Amino acid sequence: MKELSFPFDSKNIIRRSPALRKQLLSDGSTRIKKKVAVLGGSTTDHIIASLELFLLNFGIEPEFYQSGYNKFYEDAVFGDPKLDSFAPDIIYIHTTLRNITKLPSVPSVKAEQVTNDLNEQFELFRQVWESLMKRFDCPIIQNNFELPLFRHTGSYDCWSTTGHAAFIERLNVMFSDYARSVSGLYIHDINYLSAVCGLTNWHDSEAWYMYKYAMSTSVIPDLAYSLACMIKSIYGKNRKVIDLDLDNTLWGGVIGDDGQDGIEIGPETAVGQSFTEFQSFIRGYRDYGILLAVCSKNDEENALLGLEHPSNVLKKTDFVSIKANWEPKDRNIAESAQELSLGPDSFVFIDDNPAECAIVEGQLPMVQTVSFSSVHEAMYKLTRSGYFEVTAISDDDLHRSEMYAANALRAAQQKSFGSYEDYLVSLEMQAVICDFKPVYIQRITQLTNKSNQFNLTTRRYSENEIQAVSQSTDHICLCGRLIDKFGDNGIVSVVIGRIDEDILHIELWLMSCRVLKRDMELAMLDELVRHAKTAGIRIIKGYYYRSPKNSMVSEFYGSLGFVLDEKSENGDSVWHTEIENYKNKNKVIRITEKEHHNENK
Amino acid sequence: MKTNEIIPRLNEVFRDVFGDSSISVTEKTTADDIEDWDSLAHISLVAAVEAEFGLRFKMREVSAMKNVGDMINLIAERGR
Numbered sequence: 153m154k155e156l157s158f159p160f161d162s163k164n165i166i167r168r169s170p171a172l173r174k175q176l177l178s179d180g181s182t183r184i185k186k187k188v189a190v191l192g193g194s195t196t197d198h199i200i201a202s203l204e205l206f207l208l209n210f211g212i213e214p215e216f217y218q219s220g221y222n223k224f225y226e227d228a229v230f231g232d233p234k235l236d237s238f239a240p241d242i243i244y245i246h247t248t249l250r251n252i253t254k255l256p257s258v259p260s261v262k263a264e265q266v267t268n269d270l271n272e273q274f275e276l277f278r279q280v281w282e283s284l285m286k287r288f289d290c291p292i293i294q295n296n297f298e299l300p301l302f303r304h305t306g307s308y309d310c311w312s313t314t315g316h317a318a319f320i321e322r323l324n325v326m327f328s329d330y331a332r333s334v335s336g337l338y339i340h341d342i343n344y345l346s347a348v349c350g351l352t353n354w355h356d357s358e359a360w361y362m363y364k365y366a367m368s369t370s371v372i373p374d375l376a377y378s379l380a381c382m383i384k385s386i387y388g389k390n391r392k393v394i395d396l397d398l399d400n401t402l403w404g405g406v407i408g409d410d411g412q413d414g415i416e417i418g419p420e421t422a423v424g425q426s427f428t429e430f431q432s433f434i435r436g437y438r439d440y441g442i443l444l445a446v447c448s449k450n451d452e453e454n455a456l457l458g459l460e461h462p463s464n465v466l467k468k469t470d471f472v473s474i475k476a477n478w479e480p481k482d483r484n485i486a487e488s489a490q491e492l493s494l495g496p497d498s499f500v501f502i503d504d505n506p507a508e509c510a511i512v513e514g515q516l517p518m519v520q521t522v523s524f525s526s527v528h529e530a531m532y533k534l535t536r537s538g539y540f541e542v543t544a545i546s547d548d549d550l551h552r553s554e555m556y557a558a559n560a561l562r563a564a565q566q567k568s569f570g571s572y573e574d575y576l577v578s579l580e581m582q583a584v585i586c587d588f589k590p591v592y593i594q595r596i597t598q599l600t601n602k603s604n605q606f607n608l609t610t611r612r613y614s615e616n617e618i619q620a621v622s623q624s625t626d627h628i629c630l631c632g633r634l635i636d637k638f639g640d641n642g643i644v645s646v647v648i649g650r651i652d653e654d655i656l657h658i659e660l661w662l663m664s665c666r667v668l669k670r671d672m673e674l675a676m677l678d679e680l681v682r683h684a685k686t687a688g689i690r691i692i693k694g695y696y697y698r699s700p701k702n703s704m705v706s707e708f709y710g711s712l713g714f715v716l717d718e719k720s721e722n723g724d725s726v727w728h729t730e731i732e733n734y735k736n737k738n739k740v741i742r743i744t745e746k747e748h749h750n751e752n753k
Numbered sequence: 754m755k756t757n758e759i760i761p762r763l764n765e766v767f768r769d770v771f772g773d774s775s776i777s778v779t780e781k782t783t784a785d786d787i788e789d790w791d792s793l794a795h796i797s798l799v800a801a802v803e804a805e806f807g808l809r810f811k812m813r814e815v816s817a818m819k820n821v822g823d824m825i826n827l828i829a830e831r832g833r
Binding site: 163166167168169170171173174197198201358361362363365369370 | 766769770771772773792793796797800801804805812815816
């Protein structure tokens with residue numbers, strides 16, 4: 153919804169929130185349901201109201217628990233039966249400067265005392281997090297602290313022993329250090345957010361006196377949006393691709409008219425410098441696992457000429473898909489999406505021509521468009537919009553572009569083989585199929601949250617839940633990593649089965665779409681059966697729960713030779729197979745228990 | 754600003770904030786007359802009225818507001 157996309161009009165959101173909410177809830181889209189506990193150090197009514205809108209807009213339907221005013225500490229440390237029975241999926245601790253109780257009182261306080269107070273202040277929060285972690289297996293989002301607007305000493309406040317800004321900055325560093333050392337705690341950077349909104353806009357003492365709001369009502373949508381971005385990122389709802397126009401978006405000028413010598417990129421001119429900076433900025437997203445693509449109205453030859461300009465930061469090989477032709481851009485985006493096995497809702501499209509953006513919005517409303525008016529503004533929009541908000545980084549993220557490039561090579565080679573099986577054999581595939589090793593937990597969690605198409609039950613797991621099943625003796629957990637001669641695809645398949653005497657119920661079976669039709673699913677089944685037999689299992693039961701996106705696997709168990717037990721009207725089905733006489737099905741992938749390279753990972 | 758200029762604009766604000774297009778406020782309207790007029794809505798209302806008329810209510814004014822008429826008087830004095 154346009155009203156809730158960045159840049160949004162905060163005043164409009166506060167004023168029209170009931171209408172926006174109604175519109176979202178009646179738009180017919182399917183959303184995942186999440187229970188969000190908000191533990192506040194101040195009143196959080198408007199935060200919850202705005203957060204609900206943004207989450208709905210991101211495809212998450214929240215249900216809220218709200219602590220009493222400033223009861224975050226009590227709720228966390230001593231517990232609350234209502235919070236317990238609410239069983240949150242995610243906890244947000246909304247504390248601010250107003251909750252810091254140990255600020256140095258007078259300039260005569262000694263450095264040692266300040267440090268003691270700082271540690272005590274930190275301990276209080278650590279207690280909150282650790283108590284919550286003990287009680288709930290779920291992600292916790294914690295604000296850091298904004299700087300005060302008012303100060304006695306000017307700049308001295310940020311570096312003197314008893315300066316308040318100095319105290320807060322130290323506390324913020326302690327929060328970050330701690331968050332890095334544990335898993336499941338995420339810092340929400342209101343220090344940045346308050347700066348970007350401006351401290352004069354952020355702070356509003358009267359809102360505190362009247363409503364016990366720790367910030368101005370006018371910036372609450374900014375806070376809620378930033379928070380919603382983290383939550384949707386945790387649940388795997390980030391965008392995945394930046395699809396870029398070329399002329400006047402990646403360089404200045406028009407390659408078809410100005411030629412390679414005429415376009416502006418590189419240090420010679422101010423405009424050239426700005427595009428160099430923009431390319432570097434975009435390249436930075438690639439480094440975090442965002443895929444880059446080109447969508448340009450150009451003769452392909454000219455587009456490539458532009459991409460070969462020696463001053464480019466982005467090279468042709470940085471893009472996983474290049475569409476340079478005169479077809480409508482929405483059609484090109486749809487094609488790129490198909491090639492990459494991604495939905496158009498994974499795309500952010502950037503173009504300097506507002507008309508192109510409008511056409512794409514009209515034809516593919518799920519594509520997020522960014523109208524590029526200047527490098528500075530485009531970078532700001534990408535920064536604040538949170539399309540690619542990072543909450544965790546897996547090894548796969550760091551190598552994603554290479555993996556897609558290897559995919560393109562595979563596709564090219566496939567064409568030259570007589571039979572498909574010959575092609576599969578030629579890939580020299582080997583799979584490591586093992587239980588959930590600690591290094592894989594993050595990637596497995598990520599997969600359970602973002603795989604939609606090849607996903608039999610679409611059950612979502614938090615990192616802590618994955619941790620828990622991996623250690624449970626009642627579960628068989630397998631993850632599969634597929635390697636071939638073009639490269640390592642990383643962890644691409646996950647199966648979780650629950651043991652119930654001699655029956656194994658498959659609660660989750662998913663596979664990344666980038667390894668479809670490689671017989672990896674057969675290799676997974678072979679291994680699953682092997683483990684199941686060891687555990688004394690006689691029957692494996694498979695479940696298919698229909699979702700708007702997983703029709704691809706509706707007959708999956710049937711294709712593996714399972715027998716259909718029941719089929720519901722809504723499309724769900726239950727299957728079983730007896731494994732006593734099971735014969736291995738995979739013929740093209742060599743299975744190894746241990747990895748041959750990257751052993752240390 | 755005159756009361757008859759204020760009321761239609763103010764009425765739109767009320768309709769938006771309460772999500773109810775049947776609302777019709779008068780100077781005598783109070784929180785008791787509108788079902789969803791809770792503390793959350795009150796804060797939204799104050800923020801939305803301030804934004805609509807480009808003024809800022811003082812704390813004492815907010816706490817002393819007893820009906821829509823009080824609000825209109827303040828807008829008449831300082832609103833745009």
